[in-house]
Each structure stands twice: as C-alpha cells, then as structure tokens.
Amino acid sequence: xxxxxxxxxxxDKRFGAVHANRSINLSVxxxxxxxxxxxxxxxxxxxxxxxxxxxxxxSGEIRVDGRPASITDPSAAIAAGIGMVHQHFMLVPNxxxxxxxxxxxxxxxxxGAGIAKVRAELKRLEREHAxxxxxxxxxxxxxxxxxxxxxxxxxxxxxxxxxxxxxxxGVLTPAEADHLFAVLRHLRDEGKTIILITHKLREIMAVTxxxxxxxxxxxxxxxxxAETNVAELAELMVGRRVLLTVDKGSxxxxxxxxxxEGLRVRDSRGVVMVDDxxxxxxxGEIVGIAGVAGNGQSELIxxxxxxxxxxxxxxxxxxxxxxxxxxxDPAGLRAAGLxxxxxxxxxxxxxxxxxxxxxxxxxxxxxxxxxxxPLLDRAxxxxxxxxxxxxxxxxxxxxxxxxxxxxxxxxxKIVLSREMERDPDVLxxxxxxxxxDVGAIEFIHRRIVEMRDAGKAILLVSVxxxxxxxxxxxxxxxxxxxxxxxxxxxxxxxxxxxxxAGIEEREAAE
Amino acid sequence: xxxxxxxxxxxxxxxxxxxxxxVVAFLVAGLVVLVVGESPAEAAMLMLRGAFGYGEGVGFxxxxxxxxxxxxxxxxxxxxxxxxxxxxxxxxxxGGLGITVVALALGGILPWWLNLPLAAAAAALFGAAWxxxxxxxxxxxxxxIVITTIxxxxxxxxxxxxxxxxxxxxxxxxxxxxxxxxxxxxxPKLDGLFELFGASLGGAPLNVTLFVALAAALFVxxxxxxxxxxxxIRTLGHSPKAARYAGMAETRIIVVTMLIAGGxxxxxxxxxxxxxxxxxxxxFPAGAxxxxxxxxxxxxxxxxxxLPAALLFGMLYxxxxxxxxxxxxxxxxxxxxxxxxxxxFAGALENxxxxxxxxxxxxxxxxxxxxxxxxxxxx
Numbered sequence: 001x002x003x004x005x006x007x008x009x010x011x012d013k014r015f016g017a018v019h020a021n022r023s024i025n026l027s028v029x030x031x032x033x034x035x036x037x038x039x040x041x042x043x044x045x046x047x048x049x050x051x052x053x054x055x056x057x058x059s060g061e062i063r064v065d066g067r068p069a070s071i072t073d074p075s076a077a078i079a080a081g082i083g084m085v086h087q088h089f090m091l092v093p094n095x096x097x098x099x100x101x102x103x104x105x106x107x108x109x110x111x112g113a114g115i116a117k118v119r120a121e122l123k124r125l126e127r128e129h130a131x132x133x134x135x136x137x138x139x140x141x142x143x144x145x146x147x148x149x150x151x152x153x154x155x156x157x158x159x160x161x162x163x164x165x166x167x168x169x170g171v172l173t174p175a176e177a178d179h180l181f182a183v184l185r186h187l188r189d190e191g192k193t194i195i196l197i198t199h200k201l202r203e204i205m206a207v208t209x210x211x212x213x214x215x216x217x218x219x220x221x222x223x224x225x226a227e228t229n230v231a232e233l234a235e236l237m238v239g240r241r242v243l244l245t246v247d248k249g250s251x252x253x254x255x256x257x258x259x260x261e262g263l264r265v266r267d268s269r270g271v272v273m274v275d276d277x278x279x280x281x282x283x284g285e286i287v288g289i290a291g292v293a294g295n296g297q298s299e300l301i302x303x304x305x306x307x308x309x310x311x312x313x314x315x316x317x318x319x320x321x322x323x324x325x326x327x328x329d330p331a332g333l334r335a336a337g338l339x340x341x342x343x344x345x346x347x348x349x350x351x352x353x354x355x356x357x358x359x360x361x362x363x364x365x366x367x368x369x370x371x372x373x374p375l376l377d378r379a380x381x382x383x384x385x386x387x388x389x390x391x392x393x394x395x396x397x398x399x400x401x402x403x404x405x406x407x408x409x410x411x412x413k414i415v416l417s418r419e420m421e422r423d424p425d426v427l428x429x430x431x432x433x434x435x436x437d438v439g440a441i442e443f444i445h446r447r448i449v450e451m452r453d454a455g456k457a458i459l460l461v462s463v464x465x466x467x468x469x470x471x472x473x474x475x476x477x478x479x480x481x482x483x484x485x486x487x488x489x490x491x492x493x494x495x496x497x498x499x500x501a502g503i504e505e506r507e508a509a510e
Numbered sequence: 511x512x513x514x515x516x517x518x519x520x521x522x523x524x525x526x527x528x529x530x531x532x533v534v535a536f537l538v539a540g541l542v543v544l545v546v547g548e549s550p551a552e553a554a555m556l557m558l559r560g561a562f563g564y565g566e567g568v569g570f571x572x573x574x575x576x577x578x579x580x581x582x583x584x585x586x587x588x589x590x591x592x593x594x595x596x597x598x599x600x601x602x603x604x605g606g607l608g609i610t611v612v613a614l615a616l617g618g619i620l621p622w623w624l625n626l627p628l629a630a631a632a633a634a635l636f637g638a639a640w641x642x643x644x645x646x647x648x649x650x651x652x653x654x655i656v657i658t659t660i661x662x663x664x665x666x667x668x669x670x671x672x673x674x675x676x677x678x679x680x681x682x683x684x685x686x687x688x689x690x691x692x693x694x695x696x697x698p699k700l701d702g703l704f705e706l707f708g709a710s711l712g713g714a715p716l717n718v719t720l721f722v723a724l725a726a727a728l729f730v731x732x733x734x735x736x737x738x739x740x741x742x743i744r745t746l747g748h749s750p751k752a753a754r755y756a757g758m759a760e761t762r763i764i765v766v767t768m769l770i771a772g773g774x775x776x777x778x779x780x781x782x783x784x785x786x787x788x789x790x791x792x793x794f795p796a797g798a799x800x801x802x803x804x805x806x807x808x809x810x811x812x813x814x815x816x817l818p819a820a821l822l823f824g825m826l827y828x829x830x831x832x833x834x835x836x837x838x839x840x841x842x843x844x845x846x847x848x849x850x851x852x853x854x855f856a857g858a859l860e861n862x863x864x865x866x867x868x869x870x871x872x873x874x875x876x877x878x879x880x881x882x883x884x885x886x887x888x889x
Contacts, residue, residue: 014876
C-alpha cells in the first residue's frame, strides 16, 4: 500500500480491565475522506487519541507515509503532519484568531514577527482552501462553525497533511455542517487526508470516500462508501438490525395538561434565554422542541421543572395555575405529577458516586415507601431498584454497583425508569439519547412512545433532529430563545434546519 | 468517553494505598531523623514504645485519640455536604464554654452520670451555635465557609480570652481559667478498665468520654448512610445540581449539616475540660480541631476510617512527646515535622501512588484469569 497516508498495524490498547482497542488494522488512503463510525464506547476516540499521541498503544505500529512513526505525544504527531480537531474546541476564547493560531508556535518572546507571519500564512491558506475567517476577530464572538474553522486552520498552519475530526458536527446546525463538508471536500481535493469520527450515519454517507466500522474495540469492517448503505453500516455497528425509525401510531391528544404563556427566563449572566414562550402540552402527545444547542431549550425545560427561576409568564399544570412559590419547587411539582428527565444526567439526573439503588430514589427519597422513621428503608430501596433493573433491562443487573460504573445508555435507563415508573401526568425529557448507544436508543424511544400511548403528556427536547422528527407529534423550533415555528411530524429536514438557523427571521446568510 | 484508569477494588483503595502512603511518610520522616544524626530505627522504637509500650502511654494515646475522633467526625460530616469546616477548633472551644456553664451550675448538685448528658448537650449546643453563623452566611450569602470558619476560630479565641480573664475567673486568682469544678462535674477515669487487663493507667487522663466518642462515630455512620437527611447531605456534597433537581432545600441542608458538625466538634471539649482538667483553661483544644482535618481526610470521611486515623494521630502525639523527651536532638518541632509529613502523604498527596499501584494491579490481573473482564469491557 504505497499510497496509504496512515497505516495502523495491530494496534492494541487496554485501560485496566477494559479492552478499548483490539488489534486494529487500518489503512487510510492519501487524499481521501475516511470515516470511522461506531457506537459510543466502541473505541473510536481511543484509537484517534493513539494516533494523535494522547495515549500510547500497548502494542502495534503506526506508519505515516509508509514509514514507521513513533508518536509519543501530540507534538510528535504534529511533527509527523497529523492534526486534530477536537469535539470540544481547544481555543482560548478571549484571544483573536491570529493569536489562537499562533499559540504554541510563537518562536520568539516578542510577538510582532510571529503575528505578521501567521497573518501572511492565514491569507495563503484562505486562498488555497477557501477558509475565510477574519484574523482579528475575537474567537468567543465567532459562531460555532467559524470557531471550528479556526481549529482546522490551526492544524493546517502547523503543516498537517492528515486531519482528524472528532464528532465535528455535534455542535453545528445542518447548514453549518453542510458548509463544513464542503470545506472538507475542498481540502481533500487539495491533497489532504481526512479522518472523520462520528456516530451519525447520514454524515458518513454524505461526505466520506471510505468508512470503517468499530464495534466493542474491534474494527469490524471497512467499505467504500459508494458500495455500502445506511442499513448495512447500522447493522455492522450494533451487530444486528435496528429500527432506524420509530414504530408508532398516530397521536390521540386529549386535554391540555401543561400550558405555558409568555414565559421569560434569564440565565445567571442576565441574558434572556427564553423569550415570551407560549405552548400547550396535551395528554397523549409528544411535543418535540428542535433547536441548535444553546437556543434556550435547556433553560425552558429547567424552568418548567422548577429548577430555574422565571422572570415573567404563567404556567398551569393540570389546569391549575402555579403560584410563584410552586414554580420554583421541584419537589412540589413532582408531587403534583410532573416528572423530569434532565439533559445533564451526570450532574443533575444522577449522583455518580452513589449506588444504583440510591439514584433510583433521587427526588423521591422522602416518600413513605422508602422510609422507616427518619431512616431510609434500604431493603425497600433495593427491592424497588431491582424491579426497575429487570423492567428496563439495565446492565449489569446489580443495584449495589456504583452508578459511575454503568455505561451511558444504562445510566440513562436508570433515570428514565425512575421518572417513568412514577406514572407521571406530564413528562419533561431532555436529550434522552445523548451519549447512548444504538441498542439503548431503540429501547428508550419505544418507552417514550409507550408513555404517550398510555396518555401521558410529553415534552421532548433534543438537539438530534432525527430524534425529534422520529418521535414528535408536533415540532416546535426554538431559535434565540423564541419559538420560531411549529411544524407537523412530516416536516422536511431542510425546512426545520432553516428555522433552527433562524434563517426565516434574517435574510438568508452564507 | 473512556475512563483512563479502571476502578480498583476496595481493599486496595481503602487498605493498601493508605498503608503505602503511611510507609512513605515514615520513610521520609526517617530521613529527617537521620539528618539530625539520630537512628531512625531507634526513634521509631521509642515512639512506638512511648505510645503503646506501657499502660500510661496507652492511656495518653487513647486520650488524644478520643479528642481527634470528635474533631475528625466534625470535619467529615461537613465534608459529605461539600463543606470544608476549618472551624472545629473554635467550635470545640465554645463547646468548652457550654460545659463550663453546666459544670459550674450543677457540679455540686448532680452526680457525674447526670451531668455528663447535660454537659454533652450544652457542649453540642454551643459548638453548633458557633457553626451557625458561618453556615448561614454560606447558605444565604455565599460567603465561603472556609474563610468564615477560620475567622470564627479567631473570634472564639478572643472571646474566650475575654471570658477567662474576666467574668469566669475567680476573684483573686492570677490564672486565666475558671474555678475548679466540684466532684459531680468530673468524669471518671478508665483505670478500672485497665486493671482488668493487668495494666495501670497511671497519670493518663483517659476517661469515659472515649465511649461518647465511639457512640458519636456510630451516630455519624447511621446519619450519613442510613437516614434521609444523610442521603440529602451526600447528594448536595457530590452534586449541588442534582440536589436542586431533586427538590432538596439547599439552605436548610447546609445549615443543618454545619450544626451537626459544630455539635460534634463541641463534644470534643468533654474530654479535656470534664475528663482531665476539671476547669475551663485557656486554649484547651490545643490544635485538635486542625488535626481533625487530617484525620477526616485520612479516614476518607468514613467513621471506620476515622477511628484508626484518630488512633494514628493519638499515637503520633503521645509517642512524639516521649521521643522528644528521650532523644534530645529531636525537639518538639521535629515531632511536628513528622506529623506534618504524615498529613502531607496521607492527606494531600493521597493520589500520588494510585496510578502506579493501579498499573501494577492491572498488569498482575491480566496475567491471571481473563474471563472476568469480558463482562466489564461492555459496561
């Protein structure tokens, strides 16, 4: 394979008892976009961290341009022409673009010469790769898509010929993602090699030339993208066929259970995050709130759950208007029939160092069935947890295990079982499948639809547009704190994407 | 998404690693002894013999241990709630005032076994009251509890100096201390218990407060791991967001946690004031409040860890005093250095050895049976 830009031979890596990578063999052709796809925890990020020198492989060899390379740390990777764009950007937010690109490559204690050089080099890169960014813009003031471009420029400036992107579209609107793909194609045509890590099949099909599938630490298959399809890749990822669409009948909405009028919420900095939002949620329907992360969905759901103070607006639960005291009392709302699956399950929905059975009563710890005088009835808690573990197929089935030792999907099932088994009237769900593997996604989606069919009123917030479209009976789109549109479940992705980007309000940009 | 270090079994986490930390601390302390020109082995022997070699030594060791159990628990309870209580010293000091009020009023009227619960209640009440203001300031005003509890130590000290040179000092006395309590306010020593084992307590002040301390340890275990309140304290300590999500009253939990912590620190005063000196003396806590921080850290906030950690520091205090006496080259200050090293390695640097031990354990395990790990990899 003379034309391989990077070649991995028998790469093996363990973390204690976890076998993260099992003798991986991979060859990425020069001048192509190569996708690596797999569920969360399949070992994609570990493999890329080995290539980029964050981790050392226990055994195996890396070859760059056919020559064995010893990549002991990220600076060795950069020297070998490998650049990485991380999922969470490694940018200094209050530096300008030039300063960020220069960081770590200043060369001299005085910055003047370096800045001039970076500026010239940025011009050249801009010309060659159509990557236009204002070099003097402060990074935190740029939109997320532009910030990502700065990350790419950083790698290119350091002479990267091989570019690794880790889940690059997680934070982007569909339009921004398309723009990124155009940039990647352009870079490929200029001779760069690109490795794209993702768990989104759509992106693989849209932009890659070849794709490798990882499952449980193994690289199970490599295909030319043109010769495969979504169904085959999905099957390779999980090892069996999964439903990509949710099987559900049409909704039979009944009475209004939660009604919100003119709700306004400010965050701790005083910025208005939810602006004059009104909505009605009926029994027996799922209302999905679509939007790019950071447009007020999180604040809306937290305000409705009583966790975040509201500034203005009225909320009625089960036809009864809530007083200001009630609106900031999560325990009271819970008792009144409202359950909440929070977006941030690691810090809010669960206490990770707790035993599983302790988390299974979080929020309900004062209920009589778990009490023995002032003491907790540990036996009752364990019985209750064991029942939920069985009903939701939580693995491993051990209610004494520390919650941190469960996988993301199983942690989410712990939260869902706690909130759903309470038989609430209204259910608020934030990011039900974030960081959850495909098998568990299917299970969680089915449960949510079952809850709807049982007559619950469900408000769903998710940044995964596919999920919103698959589950919702009505879709509300949020942009900059406002609800900018309502669509039916059959609304097109492009149409929703434009709404999510706020295009309807401003003139079409970009 | 992947955790870089796999979880270690409990016996390594809570047994082997603290032990190794301790060994390293003593090795470095040994070097210090070597530098001043004495034999580390001999010093270690002197220290151990001083702490455990004879009845009176054991009595002193356990006397110190008793005080450290209380202050260690006081720090640990607050720690579970995510609060760093540096104010044990001042809370214990005020606890002594509570005891003194009861002892001066009832010492000549009631027998000791009636005065003990009354004095304990007063000590806990005064200690809790001293923790209340920092707790309230933290809960309602966001003033950092580390700062406020430290300041309250100084305020306590100044207040007690005022009381002991003024209102509490008997007329005509030249010592800054209260009058001596009557017999009803002095707790019995445990010499009877020692005689059962054929040992003599000698002049050691070990008294029944030891049992109060053991009861307090049991109380803390039940509180933290078996009650609803303890569940809420732990939730708040691990994750304030989760506590808010679950609808727990954050302000109330912070205040109640600190009241309990202050009460436990206040109880410590029983040991020196009612069990040893039978009067309120200036600066009687003698740093026990601060040792409690090290004890709680080393004991990982669990009573089962705090008891041995308190014993270790009791040994260091008593054995160290004997060592300073027997080896003139080793001064009191050297003992403080050795205690400091233990705190440094066992408390502050407790994670220093962990990666190495973890890697070693992983390697040993891999050579062992492989089947067990397959299930874990998917988790």
